[in-house]
Amino acid sequence: MANQQSTSGNPRVDLEYRRKKNVEEMRYQVITFALMIFLTLIAFAAVGFGDVSNWFTIPFILLLAVVQVIFQLYYFMHMSHKGHEAPQLFLYSGALVGFLTVLAFMTIIWW
Amino acid sequence: MHAEEKMTHETWPASPEKATLEAKNKFLGFWFFLGGETVLFASLFATYLALKDKVPTADHVLAKDLFEMPLVFLMTMILLTSSLTSVYAMYHMKNFNFKKMQLWLGITVLLGLSFLGLEIYEFNHYVHEFHHTFSSSAFGSAFYTLVGFHGAHVAFGLCWIVSLMIRNAKRGLSLYNAPKFYTASLYWHYIDVVWVFIFTVVYLMGMVG
Numbered sequence: 001m002a003n004q005q006s007t008s009g010n011p012r013v014d015l016e017y018r019r020k021k022n023v024e025e026m027r028y029q030v031i032t033f034a035l036m037i038f039l040t041l042i043a044f045a046a047v048g049f050g051d052v053s054n055w056f057t058i059p060f061i062l063l064l065a066v067v068q069v070i071f072q073l074y075y076f077m078h079m080s081h082k083g084h085e086a087p088q089l090f091l092y093s094g095a096l097v098g099f100l101t102v103l104a105f106m107t108i109i110w111w
Numbered sequence: 112m113h114a115e116e117k118m119t120h121e122t123w124p125a126s127p128e129k130a131t132l133e134a135k136n137k138f139l140g141f142w143f144f145l146g147g148e149t150v151l152f153a154s155l156f157a158t159y160l161a162l163k164d165k166v167p168t169a170d171h172v173l174a175k176d177l178f179e180m181p182l183v184f185l186m187t188m189i190l191l192t193s194s195l196t197s198v199y200a201m202y203h204m205k206n207f208n209f210k211k212m213q214l215w216l217g218i219t220v221l222l223g224l225s226f227l228g229l230e231i232y233e234f235n236h237y238v239h240e241f242h243h244t245f246s247s248s249a250f251g252s253a254f255y256t257l258v259g260f261h262g263a264h265v266a267f268g269l270c271w272i273v274s275l276m277i278r279n280a281k282r283g284l285s286l287y288n289a290p291k292f293y294t295a296s297l298y299w300h301y302i303d304v305v306w307v308f309i310f311t312v313v314y315l316m317g318m319v320g
Contacts, residue, residue, distance in 0.1 A: 026202050033195045047315045065311040069304050077300045090146035098153025105157035
């Protein structure tokens with residue numbers, strides 16, 4: 001993965017290599033950003049111009065949100081890099097508890 | 112590596128955000144905090160979903176009468192863009208370019224401020240035009256708690272980034288402050304993660320009915 005310490009004895013060569021890796025990574029970030037904008041546009045369009053019924057629109061925009069959040073976590077927040085095992089454990093545990101909370105509030109608790 | 116050591120382009124490590132023990136702990140601790148934030152926001156979302164459109168009488172506004180797409184769209188685009196500008200800031204941090212990092216952080220702060228301004232306008236509009244307040248209905252309480260909590264996170268994130276920028280303005284980058292900038296940028300991305308669910312669950316799902 002990009003941005004790991006290299007063991008090259010020559011710091012200059014190492015620096016060049018890292019610069020290039022960083023530029024490459026930045027390009028992926030911009031592509032990620034473009035995809036996220038695109039997903040947002042689809043979600044707004046689905047609601048704005050949609051004559052489609054709700055049973056389709058709601059799961060569809062929720063799916064778009066989940067995909068966009070995965071992009072944000074794995075690229076913008078670097079969870080795709082090495083050494084992110086603990087962050088994944090923390091975040092997924094949080095997401096699991098969160099999901100159960102939402103599920104419980106929407107099904108077995110009535111108002 | 113010592114945190115106070117004066118760094119050069121050659122000695123700057125590839126992952127300055129995790130180069131010292133303090134930095135490693137900070138990184139781990141901050142992600143643990145973000146896991147907790149996920150639970151916190153999930154419980155607010157759950158409350159909102161349960162109390163959505165629960166109003167005492169028929170003359171209260173419901174979600175579908177309240178939300179307007181152009182404003183939400185603009186706020187979404189602003190916050191998403193500010194997430195990218197903070198990625199640029201971290202890119203320059205990794206390249207040991209302090210000036211450019213400060214510049215991109217500054218742009219991030221400006222975008223965050225405009226988001227916050229629009230949110231204040233939005234709440235003000237709901238209160239004065241629709242009499243939709245925190246105490247007018249269960250729907251109102253749940254809405255302002257969820258969206259307001261996110262807004263408070265934006266405000267806190269702005270204060271955080273601005274204090275880091277000012278405190279370190281004359282110091283330049285070091286292994287002491289690089290992890291600080293890095294965690295602040297993680298926090299800023301996380302705010303955008305929460306907003307993605309807010310614009311989908313609260314606003315878009317509110318507009319479909």
